Amino acid sequence: MKNTKSHKTEHPPPAPVILRLINGQRKFPLHNFIFSAAFFAFGLLSGLGVGLYLSNISFTFQLSQFSISKSAAAGASPVLAVQQSTGPWHEMDDGELMWRASMVPRVSEFPFRRVPKVAFMFLTVGPLPLAPLWELFFRGGDEGLYTIYIHSLPSYVNATSDFAADSVFYGRRIPSKGKSTMVAAERRLLANALLDFSNERFILLSESCIPLYNFTTIYTHLITSTKSHVEVFDQLGPVGRGRYSPAMQPTIKPAHWRKGSQWFEMDRRLAVQVVSDRTYFPLFERLCNGSCYGDEHYLPTMVNARFGGWNSNRTLTWAEWSVRGPHPRSFWRPDVTVGFLEGLRDGGRMCGEYGRNVGGAAGGGIGVHYYHNVTGGGDGGSSSSVCFLFARKFRPHSLSRLLRFAPGVMQF
Ligand SMILES: *[C@@H]1O[C@H](CO)[C@@H](O)[C@H](O)[C@H]1NC(C)=O
Ligand SMILES: *[C@@H]1O[C@H](CO)[C@@H](O)[C@H](O)[C@H]1NC(C)=O
Ligand SMILES: *[C@@H]1O[C@H](CO)[C@@H](O)[C@H](O)[C@H]1NC(C)=O
Ligand SMILES: *[C@@H]1O[C@H](CO)[C@@H](O)[C@H](O)[C@H]1NC(C)=O
Ligand SMILES: *[C@@H]1O[C@H](CO)[C@@H](O)[C@H](O)[C@H]1NC(C)=O
DSSP states (O other): OOOOOOHHHHSOOOOOHHHHHHHOGGGOOTHHHHHHHHHHHHHHHTTHHHHHHHHHHHHHHHHHHTTGGGGGGGTOOGGGOSSOOOOSOOOOOHHHHHHHHTOOOSSOSOSSOOOOEEEEEEEESSOOTTHHHHHHHHHTSOTTSEEEEEEEOTTOTTTTTSSOTTSTTTTOBOOOOSOOSHHHHHHHHHHHHHTSTTEEEEEEEOTTOEESSOHHHHHHHHHTOOSBBOOOBOOOSTTTGGGOOGGGTTTSOGGGOOBOOSOOEEEHHHHHHHHHOOSHHHHHHHHSOTTOOHHHHHHHHHHHHHOGGGBOOSOSEEOOOOSSSSSOOOBOGGGOOHHHHHHHTOOSSOEEEETOOOSSSSSSOTTOEEEEOTTTTTOOOSOTTOOOSEEOOBOGGGHHHHHHHIIIIIOO
16 A cells, blocks of 8 residues: 655645744745735835734734644634644754744733643654554544654654554654754654643654553543653763763762663653753763763753752663663564463552663662652552553564553553
8 A cells, every 4th residue: 555645745734924024034935025014014004003903913923933822623612713824844943943942931821712632742763563553552542632743863764754644643754854863852752742732741752652551541640640751860880870981070070970761651741841951961961972872861861960859760661671782672463462461561569660770779680670659759640559651661562462452451
């Protein structure tokens, strides 16, 4: 089933001409200049009227840029639904994107009925082999309660043609040009998702992640959670503290240095801090190279140093670290059984990850149990018996079994 949709069809340029008049002077095509001049002359002649007219236009621009109009589906005033959202595609470079995403309204009441949404951000190398499982998951949810963003490597050849028009993933790719480090891609995903003012929680997922509960359960848990979920731990030895560079001083002191899984979940206030960070990110880009992996240290270190009180310090995405080496275990088709999946959903026990090599007690030996006491951990979620909402790493061939067991075990 070859999909022949062109790049243009999946990613229509979001900006109507009128928007570019206000917003895109730098990249302004010459032929539009005449139109612009005529428009301006008309404005001058209109006297007082022009002020009102322009303010209307910029109002429209705000709406389309931040896709407030999308929330019309969730019951917002129809007056606000001036333009339909055109999806997450845009022509902004990272600098402009981060700047827009860093904006925070000073008026805390929204002029429309804001239904908080969860942004599911997929960071992938190429395709999304478990997409059919996620389709099933999202179909069980309310489309006014989530948004999807996909960032794949710029080199991925099928990026514009791998989802059919009726897929929840269709047209949800964001531009991936610019710096290609993991951290740059994560910040880019966050920034794109922040442009939608309705997004309240931001979850980073990979192509090998699966949901462990149905949409309703996951949505409720995240929306009622009072803390972000960025894993933060202090690890002794060369793959933990050993990756710290003294050149990071005085901004990052050795006591700030932390490690954690890159698969985070965070609330809006922390997401805004991450995209507006101009202190830690450049330092990591410059000094966390070679055998230092920014995606394992940047967020844990920054959050620990500056926003520790906002964080639960644990990840919501389960992985098994019992195998020796830098990567957690992968799960193949025969591994996926009803018992295995039920075990991952069992919140009755302490939330543990086996094999995490955490500093302190053992001082660097592999195979240390790493537990979080969720009931006593101040997680703030409504269903505190839930340890993990997602799990990885599932191989593409496990899909058939996941699809078979999902309705019975995960209830979607
Ligand atoms: C791209 O799509 C073609 C046709 O569906 C497929 O044969 C090929 O494996 C895909 N390439 C990647 C990298 O997914
Ligand atoms: C979702 O799962 C929960 C248990 O986690 C269950 O109680 C609920 O009925 C399910 N909701 C739907 C819509 O299937
Ligand atoms: C990392 O960056 C530092 C400072 O720019 C440089 O001196 C060092 O050679 C780099 N290391 C690697 C392995 O690239
Ligand atoms: C998480 O760690 C920070 C320090 O980085 C600490 O201030 C905070 O209390 C911890 N959060 C929980 C829920 O234990
Ligand atoms: C977990 O937290 C609860 C509540 O703070 C506490 O009573 C219990 O002893 C803790 N369990 C462990 C194993 O730390």
